[in-house]
Amino acid sequence: MMKLLKHNGMLLLVMIGILSLGFIGQKAPFARFWAGFSHIRWNEGRLLSYLPEAHRWKYIVIHHSATERGNAKIFDRGHRLRGFQQGLGYHFVIDNGTYGTRVGQIESGDRWYRQMEGAHCNRMGMNEEGIGICLVGNFSKGQVDPAQLESAAWLVENLQKRYGIPTSHVLRHNDVKKKETECPGKDFPWEAFLTMLP
Ligand SMILES: [Zn+2]
Numbered sequence: 119m120m121k122l123l124k125h126n127g128m129l130l131l132v133m134i135g136i137l138s139l140g141f142i143g144q145k146a147p148f149a150r151f152w153a154g155f156s157h158i159r160w161n162e163g164r165l166l167s168y169l170p171e172a173h174r175w176k177y178i179v180i181h182h183s184a185t186e187r188g189n190a191k192i193f194d195r196g197h198r199l200r201g202f203q204q205g206l207g208y209h210f211v212i213d214n215g216t217y218g219t220r221v222g223q224i225e226s227g228d229r230w231y232r233q234m235e236g237a238h239c240n241r242m243g244m245n246e247e248g249i250g251i252c253l254v255g256n257f258s259k260g261q262v263d264p265a266q267l268e269s270a271a272w273l274v275e276n277l278q279k280r281y282g283i284p285t286s287h288v289l290r291h292n293d294v295k296k297k298e299t300e301c302p303g304k305d306f307p308w309e310a311f312l313t314m315l316p
Contacts, residue, residue, distance in 0.1 A: 160224045172233055175281040177248035178274055178288045179239050182302035187216035188254045190225035207237030208250040212270045222269030241294050249277055257303025271314035285315045
């Protein structure tokens with residue numbers, strides 16, 4: 119028995135050796151491989167059970183992706199390529215049905231799961247105190263899907279309730295950085311959105 123274990127142990131070591139050799143010099147692709155799994159698609163029940171105790175969140179900042187297509191995984195990769203080492207700069211992404219997503223699907227990345235600061239609005243402490251939510255789409259050119267808007271409102275309302283964030287602290291990106299960005303797009307139905315909040 120001992121002999122068999124010893125033999126298998128050696129075999130395992132050799133296999134690990136071969137596998138590690140394969141990854142030497144390929145740190146980046148390996149990191150990207152894991153990055154691809156760093157987003158989570160939430161259903162409503164699961165999301166509500168993962169709103170951790172936190173005192174830092176005082177604002178919610180709404181963005182659009184300014185792209186017609188996308189999902190959390192794609193933006194995560196893009197943000198890593200731009201040098202955001204913690205990946206996806208937003209805490210949540212609301213999908214628009216492209217890249218195999220469901221319209222209104224809520225996704226998030228490491229920054230929400232690990233309760234880290236965002237990389238979505240570097241003004242007035244919004245990355246530190248603001249939950250960043252991105253709706254996929256370009257709302258300077260097109261309309262928000264009603265199901266996507268409803269999903270965003272559902273998420274925002276639940277975050278407001280959980281963290282005691284008043285509607286006056288739910289902002290558009292361009293409420294914070296007025297002249298520098300149109301985000302979340304000049305056609306974003308902001309007034310209608312506010313009426314959907316508590
Ligand atoms: Zn933005």
